[in-house]
Amino acid sequence: MPTHDAQPSTVVLVSNSSFFLYNFHRGVIEGLRDSGYRVVCLAPTDAHSAYLVDELRVEHRALGMEGKGTSLIGEGKSLLALLGTLLKLKPRYVLNFTIKANVYSGLACRLLKIPYTNNVSGLGTAFIHDSWLFRRVRALYGFANRGARCVFFENRDDQRLFMRLGLQKSTPSVVLPGAGIDPQRFAFAPQPQTPPLTFVLVARLIGDKGVREYVMAAERLHERYPQARFWLIGPSGISNRTAISDEEIAAWRERGVLHYLGEQRDVRPFLAEANVLVLPSYREGMPRTVLEAASMGRPAIVSDVPGCRSSVNPGVTGWLCEAANVESLEQQMQGCLDMPHAALMEAGQAARVRIEREFDQQIVVRAYLGCLQHTLDIELRKSVLATA
Known part of the structure; x- marks a missing residue:
């Protein structure tokens, strides 16, 4: 009592x-x-x-x-x-x-x-x-x-x-x-069957989340994979010493590669439409967005740093890249673009099973x-x- x-x-x-x-x-x-x-x-x-x-x-x-x-x-x-x-x-x-x-x-x-x-x-x-x-x-x-x-x-x-x-x-x-994670609230959703392949980063817009590296990798990949989509979701105007300015965000949007969707109260519809979550953060406790995506059957690309590396089973439910390294992140994202759809589905299903077993x-x-x-x-x- x-x-x-x-x-x-x-x-x-x-x-x-x-x-x-x-x-x-x-x-x-x-x-x-x-x-x-x-x-x-x-x-x-x-x-x-x-x-x-x-x-x-x-x-x-x-x-x-x-x-x-x-x-x-x-x-x-x-x-x-x-x-x-x-x-x-x-x-x-x-x-x-x-x-x-x-x-x-x-x-x-x-x-x-x-x-x-x-x-x-x-x-x-x-x-x-x-x-x-x-x-x-x-x-x-x-x-x-x-x-x-x-x-x-x-x-x-x-x-x-x-x-x-x-x-x-x-x-x-x-x-x-x-x-x-509540696995009922973040229910499993099958991977989208048709192109384009969609990446999404869900985070506060601060430098320490690796947002700039994500944008740079997306712009490089867009030249070779113009059909791919790169989404960014999260609040701007954050009270943080590494906060990204509204002017920088506006410049990204003007270049036409990044789709900034702002802050969303409910990210589930966007995770359902995406294929892969990306979080190249410099350090985390246990990234909530990776767990939410995994519960819905989405694999993730995360940086090989404390917290992030624990949120995926490398090569099974996601992939690791070097922190603050655009080339490393670009390579892992390209790997997903070249991957058979069945392999993405398998990684997503494994991510969901891991959530149910370890992260309820x-x-x-x-x-x-x-x-x-x-x-x-x-x-x-x-x-x-x-x-x-």
């Missing part, structure tokens, strides 16, 4: 965007809600905030947090606002997602003595690049992790790196299959519910002993 008194226990999920919580962790949100917890999503307001309330039937509280903000005054205000909100909500447990939320909410929870869990859903810019600022961020990350009840990782490479850098010390950690979201939901219940059971035992 999630509560030991008349009121349901409050669980707060903290993230740098409502978009992230709604799209990547709706399974955990629904699992908490259906188990009787009062669920509060604490994240900046965006177009998906209303979906959390109206569709998932949980609470949303606005959080002032900018992804690329580095001003000491601005960041200090964000931390103070977070402290104030947690004081008002008095949660029994806090689940943190994304780097800034892990650090800021982890620090706030340590100060307020609220039990919490950090989810390392990817290491992002602070680990891909190096500078005095990012080294300080990593040090704070380690301090926040060491106060957590558990740290969830989405791949073993990140877990090993954190252990090597001393960013969690003795804090227990668990490797999850990403955020998991119920594995993730059970891990979070188990962590919460373990903490509440410990609190109950302490309460009983204190009153004995």
